[in-house]
Amino acid sequence: MRMGEETGRKGLRPGGRSARVQAAVHAAVRDLLAERERGEISVPLVAARAGVTPSTIYRRWGDLQDLLADVALEQMRPDTDPAETGTLRGDLIAWVDQYREEMSSAPGTAMIRDVLASLEGSDPARQCCAISQAQLSVIFARAAARGEAVPDLDLATDLCIAPVVYRILFTDRPMDGDYVRTLVDRLLMSLRP
Amino acid sequence: MRMGEETGRKGLRPGGRSARVQAAVHAAVRDLLAERERGEISVPLVAARAGVTPSTIYRRWGDLQDLLADVALEQMRPDTDPAETGTLRGDLIAWVDQYREEMSSAPGTAMIRDVLASLEGSDPARQCCAISQAQLSVIFARAAARGEAVPDLDLATDLCIAPVVYRILFTDRPMDGDYVRTLVDRLLMSLRP
Numbered sequence: 001m002r003m004g005e006e007t008g009r010k011g012l013r014p015g016g017r018s019a020r021v022q023a024a025v026h027a028a029v030r031d032l033l034a035e036r037e038r039g040e041i042s043v044p045l046v047a048a049r050a051g052v053t054p055s056t057i058y059r060r061w062g063d064l065q066d067l068l069a070d071v072a073l074e075q076m077r078p079d080t081d082p083a084e085t086g087t088l089r090g091d092l093i094a095w096v097d098q099y100r101e102e103m104s105s106a107p108g109t110a111m112i113r114d115v116l117a118s119l120e121g122s123d124p125a126r127q128c129c130a131i132s133q134a135q136l137s138v139i140f141a142r143a144a145a146r147g148e149a150v151p152d153l154d155l156a157t158d159l160c161i162a163p164v165v166y167r168i169l170f171t172d173r174p175m176d177g178d179y180v181r182t183l184v185d186r187l188l189m190s191l192r193p
Numbered sequence: 194m195r196m197g198e199e200t201g202r203k204g205l206r207p208g209g210r211s212a213r214v215q216a217a218v219h220a221a222v223r224d225l226l227a228e229r230e231r232g233e234i235s236v237p238l239v240a241a242r243a244g245v246t247p248s249t250i251y252r253r254w255g256d257l258q259d260l261l262a263d264v265a266l267e268q269m270r271p272d273t274d275p276a277e278t279g280t281l282r283g284d285l286i287a288w289v290d291q292y293r294e295e296m297s298s299a300p301g302t303a304m305i306r307d308v309l310a311s312l313e314g315s316d317p318a319r320q321c322c323a324i325s326q327a328q329l330s331v332i333f334a335r336a337a338a339r340g341e342a343v344p345d346l347d348l349a350t351d352l353c354i355a356p357v358v359y360r361i362l363f364t365d366r367p368m369d370g371d372y373v374r375t376l377v378d379r380l381l382m383s384l385r386p
Contacts, residue, residue: 116362117310129363154366158376162359163351169309170322170358173347183351 024050025057029071038110043067069118072111073127081138088143088150089188092160095135097180100164104175109168132161149191159187217243218250222264231303236260262311265304266320274331281336281343282381285353288328290373293357297368302361325354342384352380 028049032041043064047054061067082095102108115124133153140150160183167173221242225234236257240247254260275288295301308317326346333343353376360366 113309116306125363126365129359157359157364158356159352162355165359165363166322166350166355170318171350172319 021050021052021056021060025052025061025067026071026074029067030075033071033110041068065114065117066124068114069124072114073124073131075107075111076115076128076131078131078135082135084142088139088146088148089184091139091142092136092156092184092187093177093181095139096160096164096184097177099132099161100175100180103164104168112165112169129157129161133157136160151187151190155190156187159183159190214243214245214249214253218245218254218260219264219267222260223268226264226303234261258307258310259317261307262317265307266317266324268300268304269308269321269324271324271328275328277335281332281339281341282377284332284335285329285349285377285380286370286374288332289353289357289377290370292325292354293368293373296357297361305358305362322350322354326350329353344380344383348383349380352376352383 025046028046029041032046032049041064043057044054046064046067047057050057057067061070082091083098085091085094103112112128115128118124136153136156140153140156143150163183164175164180167175218239221239222234225239225242234257236250237247239257239260240250243250250260254263275284276291278284278287296305305321308321311317329346329349333346333349336343356376357368357373360368
């Protein structure tokens with residue numbers, strides 16, 4: 001599932017010059033984010049670490065916020081399909097709970113904020129939603145193959161993803177596994193006649 | 194309900210020097226946002242327009258993002274209580290629909306993004322949520338006074354506010370009055386035995 005520097009996101013040829021530049025710049029950003037305060041990071045600093053010129057970065061990514069959003073999206077892309085538990089409910093609880101845990105963490109929250117801070121285009125935010133919905137779709141396809149009824153993808157987004165993201169961004173309300181089960185059961189109730 | 198330059202947010206004495214500076218700086222930001230691209234706005238530009246020194250702004254608001262978040266919050270504070278329709282369902286639909294419409298607009302979406310972009314503290318985002326919840330609380334108190342059952346405030350936030358904000362920030366999914374009615378009816382279903 002993981003795409004990006006390795007497999008040619010944006011149609012880059014893996015191993016080509018362009019892909020190598022992307023890999024070096026992304027790695028430089030990840031390293032710098034681990035070492036420094038976010039406010040200290042700049043395009044010249046990333047360029048120096050990656051061994052490219054600043055103009056290479058400006059040309060390819062626009063400004064620093066767009067680059068940070070690109071790196072955050074890359075990190076949000078899951079390495080694997082959602083865990084398989086044998087039931088729709090089990091798969092959903094496992095996935096939403098992992099999503100809640102990852103996105104509530106300091107790096108996870110920073111990723112969401114980076115995605116949203118790319119002001120010039122809302123494209124990174126759209127991709128962020130698409131990544132989550134692709135995972136839910138895998139879960140739903142499995143359930144359908146087992147003969148289970150599956151909910152609507154937009155409804156699942158409204159009931160299971162939106163509340164988690166809103167709580168992270170706008171509130172201090174804690175979320176735990178019980179909360180996630182409540183969200184999932186509310187969604188599954190919509191399937192009852 | 195409206196607080197701010199007029200009534201002394203942060204405990205400012207209305208009409209005092211500090212309140213006048215705040216009013217002038219907020220007005221300068223609103224004017225500049227109406228005239229220019231967001232990326233062209235800077236602290237020195239705001240200071241010149243407001244007739245204060247840049248250091249006054251840095252001292253009081255921190256950086257530009259924090260100032261923009263403060264102005265956005267000020268604009269989010271409603272001037273009036275939610276419209277009164279005579280029923281909980283009617284009040285909720287009217288309020289959520291107005292929230293959806295205002296926040297989906299270009300200035301509304303820019304306000305939400307400004308609130309979130311104040312990276313150094315999550316306080317503006319918490320206040321943004323508190324403003325919405327205060328409005329819902331007014332609606333719920335009215336309903337309770339009429340003898341109607343009222344839902345939990347956190348549940349109302351999860352079911353009626355979170356999906357609207359998530360769709361605005363992360364998707365291109367359109368929302369209309371029918372969508373709002375669906376959200377409100379889902380919340381009211383939770384009150385049924």
